[in-house]
Amino acid sequence: MWNDESDLPRRPGRRGVRSGPAGDEGYVFIGAVARRFGVHPQTLRLYEREGLIRPVRSSGNTRLYDRETVERLEIILTLTRDMGVNLAGVEVILDLRSRLSKMEGEVSRLMEAFRAMAADHAARVAHGQASGNALVIRPKGPLARREV
Numbered sequence: 001m002w003n004d005e006s007d008l009p010r011r012p013g014r015r016g017v018r019s020g021p022a023g024d025e026g027y028v029f030i031g032a033v034a035r036r037f038g039v040h041p042q043t044l045r046l047y048e049r050e051g052l053i054r055p056v057r058s059s060g061n062t063r064l065y066d067r068e069t070v071e072r073l074e075i076i077l078t079l080t081r082d083m084g085v086n087l088a089g090v091e092v093i094l095d096l097r098s099r100l101s102k103m104e105g106e107v108s109r110l111m112e113a114f115r116a117m118a119a120d121h122a123a124r125v126a127h128g129q130a131s132g133n134a135l136v137i138r139p140k141g142p143l144a145r146r147e148v
Helices: 030-037 041-049 067-082 087-126
Strands: 027-029 063-065 133-137 143-147
Touching: 027 030, 030 041, 030 063, 030 067, 041 067, 063 067, 067 087
Parallel strands: none
Antiparallel strands: 027 063, 133 143
């Protein structure tokens, strides 16, 4: 996506590249993004109006696109161009993708909490401070209860 040298953010003042609102580099103008993906800038403005992308704005209200926004745009264009999905469908897919990502994070947090509790329980059993029941994680299998 940022493989083309002309799109790589390097220094302020370079055509199409600008420092962001916090002064850090890595933002590109709407024209550079439009050229990169072969779309008209109006298309990008439409996607913004529809709430599909949210470029940041400079103090002069210029749209500035960061890597995350450009990656999201790439997904939108793949869905619309290659797969024939309309904008309403794109919105649903992006929402589902976001929700799935949040759920994956929650599952990871729950698994870490479970592992911590299992390790704590195993330590107490090893020191004779717990009952003989334990939860065990079997590789590639469901949770099982066994007597220790």
